[in-house]
Amino acid sequence: MSQPPRPRSVTSRLAALAQRLGLGGADEHNVAERSRALTLPFEPLPDLVAGIGWQSGPPLHRLIDLPRGALSGPVQEDKARIHAVLRRLVSSYQEHLPAVDLRSVDGLCCRAQLDSNLASLEELSNSDSCRRVRIISYNDFTKVLGVALPGFERKAPLQLRSAGWHGTRLFWDEDNHPCELANAAVYARRRGLEIVLPATIQRFELQAPVIDELARDFHMLAMPTRAWSDAAFMELLLETGMPYARFGLFNSETPESLLLPRDHPQSDAFGQGLRAAGAPDVIDYLRHAGHPG
Secondary structure: OOOOOOOOOHHHHHHHHHHHOOOOOOOHHHHHHHHHOOOOOOOOOOOOOOOOEHHHOOOHHHHHHOOHHHEEOOOHHHHHHHHHHHOOOEEEEEEEEEEEEHHHOOEEOOOOOOOOOOOOHHHHHOOOOOOOOOOOOHHHHHHHHHHHOOOHHHOOOEEEEEEHHHOOOOEEOOOOOHHHHHHHHHHHHHHOOOOEEEEEEEEEEEOHHHHHHHHHHEEEEEEOHHHHHOHHHHHHHHHOOOOOEEEOOOOOOOOEEEEEEOOOHHHHHHHHHHHHHOOOEHHHHHHHHHOOO
16 A cells, blocks of 8 residues: 655645745756766665674664764754654564574674674684683583583573575574584584573564655665765755755765755756665665665
8 A cells, every 4th residue: 555645845835836936056967967977975875794703784774763963964853754764664563483493593782892704603612712712522511502602401591683685584582602602502503412402582674565665755875975965966955945854874984864855846856866876875885785685
């Protein structure tokens, strides 16, 4: 079922009135032409190749608790409208399972200084970080597993996470003793040891209908850092009084996103022009994140 059109923001209605009265800055055709001519160092967004670390993928789970202050822009109403959509992009729920095999755990949420981009726990087990943990016998295995999972003999539950953008990986949601857990899981796989424990899994999923809503109402484009000090770009962004919001979804090494409402003529034209100039579409990135591989 198609969603009804959203009411236009105050900024968009004022822009339409100014256009009818012949007021305001550049028209949308002029904005589109000038934005297509911008020469900014656009780069593709990072590949969606998640490693064993929860931190190796995009931190989309942060959207659930996104503070209003995470967005910057000139008009509070427009920022609130964008914030309301972003907060609904990711859902989370808990699942309680009576039996999960330790061998199915293949990721870590630990924030220790480990290489979270490694492809497997086997690689981590063989890394310099974890070579101090040695498992040669079954007794070694139970001792190491007892360090990582105190009370596993009494069926203490595993605390796990999963996310749609991480595919089918199950991540151990603990900070302590990542090498012990990794080596024990690898040893169990190699020896065919079945260690079955109850588990609580916190699951995170991107919401496809909300991505569709975001795509319908906004452009969301990844901007290089240099854009915010580029005179031609900033003149275009500011001279028309168009609504926009800036938002840093990923981290300091990846581009900030520029969100532009489509129901405002200049901001829609600006978004189209930036896409033609090479700005990566973050909404396409989110669609692929929801269906990795």
